[in-house]
Amino acid sequence: MSHRTDALVENAELQPLLPVIYIAWADGTLAQAESTHIKSIAEQLPAFDDEAQQTLDTWLDPDAPPTATELARLRRRIREQVGRRQPSLTAMSDAMSDASDGSVNEAVADYAREYGVSGMGVSAEIFQDTGEPVDQSVNEPEPSFEAAKLQTILEGDYAKKWQQVRDALAEDIFTYSTGESEESQRATVLRWLKYLATEKQDIAIGAMPESVGGQGDMAGFIHVFQALAMFDLSLVVKFGVQFGLFGGSIIFLGNDDHHQKYLPDIASGKLLGGFAMTESGHGSNVQEVETTATFDADTDEFVINTPTMSARKEWIGNAARDGHAVTLFAQLATGGENYGVHAFIVPIRTDDGEPAPGVRIEDCGSKMGLDGVDNGRLYFDNVRIPRENLLDRYASVAENGDYDSPISGSNKRFFTMLGTLVGGRISVGAASVTAAKKSLAIATRYATVRRQFGGADGSELRIIDYKTHQMRLFPAIAHTYAMHFAAFDLIARFRDRTDETAREVETLAAGIKSMASWHAIDATQTARECCGGLGFLAENQIATIRRDIDVFATFEGDNTVLLNLVSKNRLASFAKGFEQNLALTLVRELTSMARTELIDINPLTARKTDEDHLRSADFHLELLKLRKHNLLVAASRRLYKRVQQEDMEPFMAFSDIQDHMMAFAHADMHHHIAQTFADAVEPLADGPEKDALERMRQLSAIDTLLEHAEWYLTYGYISSGKYKALRNLRGALLGEIRPDALAYVEAFGIPDELLSAPIAFENYVGREPLKQAPRGERP
Structure with missing residues (x-):
């Protein structure tokens, strides 16, 4: 034991300064200014004599730091005297003395303020590794609404x-x-x-x-x-x-x-089947699939063939293992004429499970995810099927080979057939939203039980209370709420569609599927990272969801291609694809659109920063609509110039500005999603649930605006002051949402046994469970 340590811990006059001296040396260095400051505090001690001065000088020499043993002895003395964690350095200093002195306490408080010494830091530093129990229980605040x-x-x-x-x-x-x-x-x-x-x-x-x-x-x-x-x-x-x-x-x-x-x-489930549309060479461009279905009038059969390797049917679910038939899309030929893509029922296995005659089946092999789905490749070599196997709601072939259809145009017939199948695309987008909900629910529940670094009285802080963690999770939850209402709205439109609204439903299906699946991928990745290494474990579900959801970006249509479809449909309301010799239609639409004025914004509105305005749905929708409209007008002008002035083919002109069109398609969907959210919230009866949804609506909209702040700032639609005010409001919304975080994800309605992830339950970290233990086997 060193002499100077004995002198310090046994000096009654210096006791109030022991916590200050310990904290001053805790980082291993002591600046001369800090040494001088502590000495000035000592001068205010009631009985500060020469002996105390000499002892203090030996401890406040910046060139003579204490050894690890000396610091440990000093810390032990403080623990013995104080007894338990204290909320501040002043309280700890006061607890070291029998008599309280106001001037000394104030001086210690000034020191703590000047050097940024927090109460939680002091407690954590001095009382670490003591074995003293710390209240780490999860005491979530009472939510403001009923989940x-x-x-x-x-x-x-x-x-x-x-x-x-x-x-x-x-x-x-x-x-x-x-x-x-x-x-x-x-x-x-x-x-x-x-x-x-x-x-x-x-x-x-x-x-x-x-x-x-x-x-x-x-x-x-x-x-x-x-x-x-x-x-x-x-x-x-x-x-x-x-x-x-x-x-x-x-x-x-x-x-x-x-x-x-x-x-x-x-x-x-007696007849298991698949949907054989996609080919190795043609995925999104279904109209150009190469598989043929040629009618043989002598036998009253269609003959199915895979003419090239690129015509093999690829990624067909249920094909590799379980399926016995597929709906196959192929080019129908009869009487020497090709009538385009039609659908046929084609057996691919016999009753004993072997490939049907002329059918070759391959397993696609190991995949990134969805290991429970048996994706396969199909090849057809003169496979004969009865004429009745043509799905003939929109076209039929008679025994003599005559072709008949109530829709004369091949393009219109093709898109009418595909339009009836849009429910699959809607389903994929809707399921993506649920996948995001589950990942975020697990991550949010884990964030309420996982503690890390300093907290009040030396306890560790729950990670959900860190602003950076809230910034990762809460906007993702808000966007999930927005996508929920967009998906529900789309399902309702699909249910109630008419011939007049079918095209709009198809456009929205393409856009919502793209936005929802991309959001699910991003949200699940965020959830995975927010759970650290534990999020990487399969038993905690998020890793499996992240792996499985990835293919949703290309399943039922590549997202980028689908957003191109959105932009095309918005540009030319009657165009089915610029490559289909519809140049006159395109030019007519572009001529009209190019003459449309850009929307401007009132300069006062661009600078307006009062909170009611910044929170209002009208303001959010105004800015989102402005961006959508102006991007479309600017794009149409660029296209018009290429088509009319540069004599560029319409399809090539469109391809030349695809970056612009993608930006427009995103903007169009952002506005639509925000509109459906606002439309869902506005008619609700006033109350805590409406208020809860309104907070989520605001965060989703403001986060979207800030994502594109560069564009709004560049064109003067918002001022720099307004940008800062929006950013500050987003931060404030995180604090408003925090007390209700668990209630927001509980409202997703996912039962505990389906969440399953051990990290979503408090007993995973050795405490009482939030609800119940997860169900499931463990390896």
């Missing part, structure tokens, strides 16, 4: 469908496991699918026509599809392929005979 009531608003008219899925998934068969082989996962997902088809028939048969015992409720089916994403995305995809794509194509493209022959077995 169950908000859930009711979110699920709306389809609450019963969502609950029906929850009840089904509560069965013991739906249990998570990790570490399964690919073959085992495929078998498990098939078992789940067949259980739903046989034991929960209302779920599978709801979309089927009433003529085969269904309800004809395609919108309800999409909600079921979306709700299944609370559990497992491989099941979601296999369910969608079987009932939505395979079954749906027969529903919408077939006749009543097809319905009676195939749909009951499809609904019961």
Whole structure:
């Protein structure tokens, strides 16, 4: 034991300064100014004599730092005297003395302020590793709204469908496991699918026509599809392929005979099938698929062929292992004429599970995710099918080979057929939203129990209380709420579509699917990172969701291609694709659009920064609409110049400004999503649930505006002061949302057993569970 340490800890007069001296040396260095400051505090001690001065001088020499042993002895003395954590350096100093002195306390407080010494830092430094119990329990603030009531608003008219899925998934068969082989996962997902088809028939048969015992409720089916994403995305995809794509194509493209022959077995899972549209050489451009279906009038059959390697059917769900038939899209030829792409029912396996004659099946192989889905490749070599296997709602072929269709134009016929299948694209976007909800719910719950670094009285702070963590999670939750309402609105539009609104539904389906799936990828990645290494573990679900959701960016259409479709449809309301010799239509539309004026903004509005204005939906929608409109007008002018003045082909002109068109398509969707959110909130009865949604609406809209702040600032639509005010308001909204964080994700309505992730439960870190332990096997 050193002499100077004994002298310091045994000097009664210097006791109030011991915590100050310890903290001053805690980082290993002491500046001369800090030494002088501490000496000035000592001079205010009631009995500061020469002996105390000499002892203090030996400890406040910047060139003579204490050893680790000396500091440890000093810290032990403080612990013994103080006894427990104190909220501030002043309180700790006061606890070291028998008699309180106001002037000394104030001087210590001044020192703490000048050198940025926090109470939590002092407590953590002095009382670390003592074994003293610290209250680390999760005491979340009482939320301002009822999660169950908000859930009711979110699920709306389809609450019963969502609950029906929850009840089904509560069965013991739906249990998570990790570490399964690919073959085992495929078998498990098939078992789940067949259980739903046989034991929960209302779920599978709801979309089927009433003529085969269904309800004809395609919108309800999409909600079921979306709700299944609370559990497992491989099941979601296999369910969608079987009932939505395979079954749906027969529903919408077939006749009543097809319905009676195939749909009951499809609904019961007796006939498993796939949707063979995509080819190796043609994915998004379905109109140019190469597979042929040539009619042979002598045998009254179609002959299916794969003429080239690029014509092989690729990524066909249910093909590699389980499927026995597919809806195949091929070029129909009869009487020496090609009539374009049509759909056919083609068997691919025999009853004993072997490939059908002339059919070659390959497994696509190991994938990034969705290991429970058996994606395969299909090749056809003179495969013969009966003429009746043509799905002939929009076209038929007679026994003599004569072709007939109520739609004379091949382009219109093709897009009419594809338009009936838009429900699949809507389903993918909707399920993406649920995947984001689940990932963010897990990450938010974990953030309320995971502690890191200093907190009050030496306890560690929960990571959800860090502003940086809130900045990562809360905007993602807000955008998920926005996407929820956009998806629900789209399903309703699909349900109520008419011939006049079908084109708008198709456009929105392309845009919402793109925005929702990209958001799900980003939100799930954010959730994964917010959980650190534990988010990387398969048992905690997020890693699996992140892996599985990735393909949703290209599933049912590549997102970039789909947003190009949005911009094309907005530019030329009658164009089906600029490559289809519609130059005159395009030029007519562009001439009109190019003459449209750009929207400007009142200079006073550009600078207005009062809070009510910055929070208002009218202001948010005004700016989002302005960006959408002006980008479209500017794009049309650029296109018009290329087509009219430079004599460029319309398709090439469009390709030349695709960066501009993509920016417009994003802006168009941002405005639409914000509008649907505002439209959903505005009519609600005043109350805490409406207030809760309004906070989320504001955060989503403001975060979107700030994402494109450079554009608004560049063109003078907002001032720099307004930009700063918006940024500050976003920060304030994080604080407003924080007390309700758990309630917001609880309102997603995902049961604990479906969240499953151990990190979403408080008992994972050795405390009482929030609700109940997760269900599932552990490797």
